[in-house]
Each structure stands twice: as C-alpha cells, then as structure tokens.
Amino acid sequence: MHIAVVGLSHRTAPVEIREKLSIPEQNMKISLKTLTGNEQVLEASILSTCNRLEIYTLVRNQEKGIFAVKDFLSSHSGLPQEELNPHLFTFNQEEAVSHLMRVAAGLDSLVLGEGQILSQVKKMVRLGQEYQSMGPILNRLLTQAVSTGKRVRSETNLGTGAVSISSAAVELAQLKLGQAQGLDELVSLESEKVAVVGAGRMSRLLLQHLQAKGCSGVTLLNRTLKRAEGLAADFPDMRIDCRLLDQLNNALVTSSLVFTSTAAEEPIIDASRLKTISINGSLRLIDIGVPRNISADVEAMPGVESHDVDDLQEVVSRNQEARQQIALQAESLLNEEGRLFLEWWESLEAVPTINKLRASLESIRSEELMKALSRMGPDFSARERKVVEALSKGIINKILHTPVTKLRAPQTRSERQQALLAVETLFALDNSDQQDD
Ligand SMILES: NC(=O)c1ccc[n+]([C@@H]2O[C@H](COP(=O)([O-])OP(=O)(O)OC[C@H]3O[C@@H](n4cnc5c(N)ncnc54)[C@H](OP(=O)(O)O)[C@@H]3O)[C@@H](O)[C@H]2O)c1
Known part of the structure; x- marks a missing residue:
C-alpha cells in the first residue's frame, strides 16, 4: 500500500486551469465516492481551495493508483490528460507526508503562513470522515497534519500579522x-x-x-x-x-x-x-x-x-522575505511530525504478526484453562473460575507486552523484518495457521 498525493496549486497551474479543477462542497460526496469506487484507491480525501486541488490517497499499487486519480481529475475537469498533466504534481510516501505537513502549516501557501488553509485541511478531514472515504491511515495522517498546523502557529511566529x-x-x-x-x-x-x-x-x-x-x-x-x-x-x-x-x-x-x-x-x-x-x-x-x-x-x-x-x-513577493525567515523556524517541527507519522505507519507492518502471535497464545491459554477447570470439577466456585481465568489472561498479556512493544518500536525496515521473522519462526505462527485450517 502506498500513500500518494496528486494535485495542482498556484505554483504549478494558473487560475484558469485551477478553476476547472475546483470541487465545491456539494460535489465532494460524489467525487470521493467515484475515487474510492476504483479498486486501486483504498482511501481518499480531497483538499479543494482557491489555490490548490489535492487528492490524498492510499492506493494498492503506486503506478495504477496514481493513474486512476489522474484519470478522475481529467474527466472531472474536462481537460484531456495531455493538457492537464503538465500542471499536476505527484508525491509518494515520505514526500506526500511532508508536503501535507507543509500545506497545513501554510508554508506552501501563496501568502506564507496564512491561516485559512488550516480550516480547509480540517474541512477535508471532516468531509472524508462524514463520507467515509478515509480509513485508519489517512485519518491518522490528516489528523496529525491538523495538529501540526496548530503547533506551527502556536510555537512559531508564522501565524502572526493576520496574513490572508x-x-x-x-x-x-x-x-x-x-x-x-x-x-x-x-x-x-x-x-x-x-x-x-x-x-x-x-x-x-x-x-x-x-x-x-x-x-x-x-x-x-x-x-x-x-x-x-x-x-x-x-x-x-x-x-x-x-x-x-x-x-x-x-x-x-x-x-x-x-x-x-x-x-x-x-x-x-x-x-x-x-x-x-x-x-x-x-x-x-x-x-x-x-x-x-x-x-x-x-x-x-x-x-x-x-x-x-x-x-x-x-x-x-514584496514582503515574503521576512516571512521566509520565520518559515525556517517551522521546518524542524514539520520534520518531527512527519517522522512521527511515518514511524507509526511503518510499525503497522508488525500488526499481522502481532495478531497471529496473540491468537496463538490465546488459543493455548483457553485450551489449557478448559483442561484445568474440567479437572477441578464442580467444587470450584464461579468466583474461583473467574480468578483463574483472569490469572491466565494476565500472564498472556505480560508475556506479550515486551515483544509487541519492541516489534512496533521505531527501527529500520530490515531490523523489523528480521524480528518479525524470528517471532514467526520461534512461535511457528505460519504453521499454527495451517493447523487451524
Ligand atoms: N476561504 C479561503 O481561504 C479563500 C481564499 C482565497 C479565495 N477564496 C475564494 O473566495 C470565494 C469566497 O470564499 P469564502 O470562503 O468567503 O466563501 P463563503 O464563506 O462560503 O461565502 C460564500 C459567498 O459567496 C456567495 N455566493 C455563493 N454562491 C453564489 C452565487 N451563485 N452567486 C452569487 N453569490 C454567491 C454567498 O452568498 P450567500 O450569502 O447569499 O450564500 C457568500 O456571500 C471563493 O471563490 C473562494 O474560492 C477563498
């Protein structure tokens, strides 16, 4: 799965092109539905403002997913691909995350640091949630972009001067x-x-x-x-x-x-x-x-x-120079927020193994519990049964805590893959799947 953004802005397209791409709020629902109706597009959200139209997506396959979004933009605007494509930008993965953080902070705006863009990013989140075009990945990314936009404005001087x-x-x-x-x-x-x-x-x-x-x-x-x-x-x-x-x-x-x-x-x-x-x-x-x-x-x-x-x-451009200096203050904060999101996104790679490990231990626990309880016979009270059950769950959770934390912790991709392989091998996780079948 890939995160990608395809769009255009005042940097890449004149107003006569941008206005053809603009999507009014009343057309958002159908546009999001069309996008997510494509089998390549797993999650989507649209940022439509006077200076930009950007489509953030989680796609199954990078090339095919981006093609699907460009195709949507072409049919929505009525502009043939060869006329539209020179105005479009595409960013993938880290670059897409970093671009969104910059946009939310107002660093990509015509008027550097202007405040309206943050409300427009919030609106994109609200509409994506309302029309259920976003899943956990874009939800997390866009919510983090909103909090980054707020942080930049409260922790730097970028928002001062009421620019718009x-x-x-x-x-x-x-x-x-x-x-x-x-x-x-x-x-x-x-x-x-x-x-x-x-x-x-x-x-x-x-x-x-x-x-x-x-x-x-x-x-x-x-x-x-x-x-x-x-x-x-x-x-x-x-x-x-x-x-x-x-x-x-x-x-x-x-x-x-x-x-x-x-x-x-x-x-x-x-x-x-x-x-x-x-x-x-x-x-x-x-x-x-x-x-x-x-x-x-x-x-x-x-x-x-x-x-x-x-x-x-x-x-x-007459008063941009002073603001450029202030914008520099925001850069490290944006990098930090982008890195936090990417760490979370990469840690998701561990989720299937963690789920398998949890399921495997849970099946051992419940099997052993059943055996023990049947040996205890009817003299064992309901309260005592509950205590034993809670004890067995507590032991499993304690055992899982350290490996789960380590598997999800920030690390290089190859380190994580080695650790995942070790867990799967030691606990025979794939074998246990086959036995279940
Ligand atoms: N928000 C931004 O950051 C931003 C920045 C730069 C440029 N813009 C552009 O500025 C324009 C206004 O944005 P906004 O955020 O101020 O919008 P807004 O708060 O939603 O206000 C819309 C205004 O447009 C009027 N209007 C809507 N449809 C109309 C129609 N068919 N004929 C005549 N008037 C109509 C509304 O009149 P009623 O009161 O009668 O509904 C209202 O006065 C938009 O084109 C937008 O792209 C916005």
Missing part, C-alpha cells in the same frame, strides 16, 4: 493606486469608493483589512441581504451600505474599487455587463474568487483595470 489572501488583495489595491499616482508604495484607500461583493469568510477579512487601511465606508453586496447585514453589524465603526446583488450595476457605476469574493461558479461581472453601464472615471476590480467571479474579457474594457488571485503574487 484578503489582506494581500487589499494591499494589491493600495499598490495599484500608488502606482497610478507614480509611487511604488502602498497608499491609503481613504479616498476610494469601495464595494465588496460577497459576504462570506473572505469578505469579512476584506472588511477587516479595508478598515485597517483607512477605508471608512463600503458598499457591501450579497445574494442574501440578511447575511450582508449580519456581517456589517460586526463592523460598527465602518459605514457599510448593504445591497442585494441585483444592484451590482449601480455599485459598479458609483465605485472606484470593487472586490469580489463569492463562491459563484460562473463570473458575475463580465464585459457584456460593463458595456451596459457608464463607468465613472476608472474602475479597479480585484477578484479573489476561484472559480473567478470576474471574466477575463473585462480587461479589454476602457477605464477598467482587473486583477485576479494570481496577481496577488506581485504584492506577496
């Missing part, structure tokens, strides 16, 4: 505004007329960062007005004008800066919409949705400047 895609989006707006004024620096957004489309988690973070960067008023548009109003209520010091999404055109006319962060699967702003309105001066659009909320065709519109999630790279 949303904070980078606000910084990109500041940078672009500065560049329009001939400055290569982040400038205040105080004079901007800002609209935010969407009222979910990312919009909440957008509002927090907009407020922190001097923006005092925002038009907040959402499909559901109540949710926008609920979000606005959490920002009592900001003027937030809540509108239904059907007033989007009006907001586009009156705004100079518009952020979009909805989970819509199709663009909600495109050139044909913009052609029907008269843009007041210039309009800067920043879209952090994946799939994108703003169609690429708006770039041809005069007076419109549009950026998607991949454009955040420009602002992210």
